[in-house]
Amino acid sequence: MSAEACFHWGRRRITYRVTRDERRRLKIAVAPSGSVHVTAPLDAADDEVHYRVRRKGGWIAAQIEDFEQYRPRTPPRQYISGETHLLRGIQYRLRVLETEASRIYLSGDRIVIETPHTESVPHKAALLNHFYRLEAHTEFPRRLQAVSSLFASEGIQAPKLLIRPMTKRWGSYTPKGNLVLNIDLIRAPVQCIDYVIVHELAHALEPNHGPKWRWLMDKVLPDWRERKRRLETSLV
Ligand SMILES: [Zn+2]
Incomplete structure (x- = not known):
């Protein structure tokens, strides 16, 4: 089973997907694409999961920003002599x-x-x-x-x-x-x-x-x- 949720961290809207498995501890992973995947224990209450993800908001936002900085910027050019x-x-x-x-x-x-x-x-x-x-x-x-x-x-x-x-x-x-x-x-x-x-x-x-x-x-x-x-x- 998989569910999607979101919250705001500063001006950033963070969307994450939650799946459940046999694990004992909550795991949060930020993929290179910037998508956030949470894996939670089967018996953890939804509210508890969302609360704990939100508490990690700063860390998640930092991970996403890290990838955005990694993207190239290309300035507009004129291709004239001297440029x-x-x-x-x-x-x-x-x-x-x-x-x-x-x-x-x-x-x-x-x-x-x-x-x-x-x-x-x-x-x-x-x-x-x-x-x-x-x-x-x-x-x-x-x-x-x-x-x-x-x-x-x-x-x-x-x-x-x-x-x-x-x-x-x-x-x-x-x-x-x-x-x-x-x-x-x-x-x-x-x-x-x-x-x-x-x-x-x-x-x-x-x-x-x-x-x-x-x-x-x-x-x-x-x-x-x-x-x-x-x-x-x-x-x-
Ligand atoms: Zn990478």
Whole structure:
């Protein structure tokens, strides 16, 4: 049997699902998607369950917020000369040149866009996205390779890597054991790319961000909190 309930914590409305089983103690889990699942003992009274979930409101809200911060932000861009764009955490200035054929490449501290459509924002955005995609497909497999060794002792195999645009997350670890990385992550410093890969690989052992997940993170990447903070603050 499963029931849904909700309450307000500050301005946030928290919805949770309650299921019952043979357990002795109430368990509250916040999934990476932000959904809240409560498992309660069979004989616990409804009022008691709801009271105890609400008392944990601060902790639940903090868990949900943690995931929201983990989502990337993408500012609107004009793709004009002089505008800065990130690659592996380094700022490059854009240089837009009018030419007959479209091309995009790195030259020193510049990302150069050559195109007949210098005024077309969608065209220039598509070129830059294409460039990021190529860079991601070069860099992410290398980083996965480097980071996988950290997990060898945990019995986690290197997963299949999928690289694609994602609107709300930097990455995910699917139930089938695939690692999905957001193309946009190529804008982040390499140490943050590694953090996201380690974060998702740790979900192979622990789907939630509970004590077991944090224990594993502390073990394989002791400075993960700093990397997470950097990821959240350096890509604005
Ligand atoms: Zn996660």
